[in-house]
Amino acid sequence: MRIYSCHFCSAPVYPSKGITFVRNDAKEFRFCRSKCHKNFKMKRNPRKLKWTKAFRKAAGKEMVVDTTLTFSARRHIPTRYSRDLVAKTLNAMQRVEEIRRRRERVFYRNRMSGNKERQRAADRKLVEENQHLLPPSQRTIPSGLQKETVDTDGMEVDEEMLSEEEEEKVAVKVPRKKQRTEQRMDVD
Numbered sequence: 001m002r003i004y005s006c007h008f009c010s011a012p013v014y015p016s017k018g019i020t021f022v023r024n025d026a027k028e029f030r031f032c033r034s035k036c037h038k039n040f041k042m043k044r045n046p047r048k049l050k051w052t053k054a055f056r057k058a059a060g061k062e063m064v065v066d067t068t069l070t071f072s073a074r075r076h077i078p079t080r081y082s083r084d085l086v087a088k089t090l091n092a093m094q095r096v097e098e099i100r101r102r103r104e105r106v107f108y109r110n111r112m113s114g115n116k117e118r119q120r121a122a123d124r125k126l127v128e129e130n131q132h133l134l135p136p137s138q139r140t141i142p143s144g145l146q147k148e149t150v151d152t153d154g155m156e157v158d159e160e161m162l163s164e165e166e167e168e169k170v171a172v173k174v175p176r177k178k179q180r181t182e183q184r185m186d187v188d
């Protein structure tokens with residue numbers, strides 16, 4: 001018995017669950033639940049709905065390129081039944097699943113790393129920009145100079161950020177080029 005994946009959200013469709021729509025040209029569309037079926041009938045694009053796998057993959061929220069994901073893909077080479085092969089495959093399935101889980105954990109950790117710092121920086125900026133909302137005793141900039149200084153500060157911060165970003169880009173680009181040239185040299 002085969003577990004299909006939902007045409008809309010890519011969730012597994014277990015036997016006796018969901019609904020199958022067969023189009024005029026005999027193409028099958030399997031849906032895990034009525035939600036997906038309804039959304040399909042409304043001609044919505046799964047890539048634009050945040051709860052689908054298609055969106056999460058398109059938005060870089062999940063691992064897309066990985067060898068563990070292609071393991072269960074259907075192959076066009078027919079295999080003859082053999083007991084050993086089945087046993088081997090079952091072992092491999094478990095092992096691949098373990099590896100995939102670990103890689104996904106690493107991917108998630110990398111994706112979420114630096115979130116705290118970014119949030120803190122955003123909070124600091126918010127406080128700096130809205131000094132007039134704070135009680136005078138808690139302001140870091142004196143109220144008389146506030147407007148001018150805040151404006152200029154904001155400009156300075158923006159410029160600094162921009163220049164830093166540019167510098168980073170340059171810094172990233174330069175070693176890559178160097179590496180490429182080195183590789184070429186090696187090849188030559």
Ligand SMILES: [Zn+2]
Nearest residue numbers: 006009032036
């Ligand atoms: Zn679904």
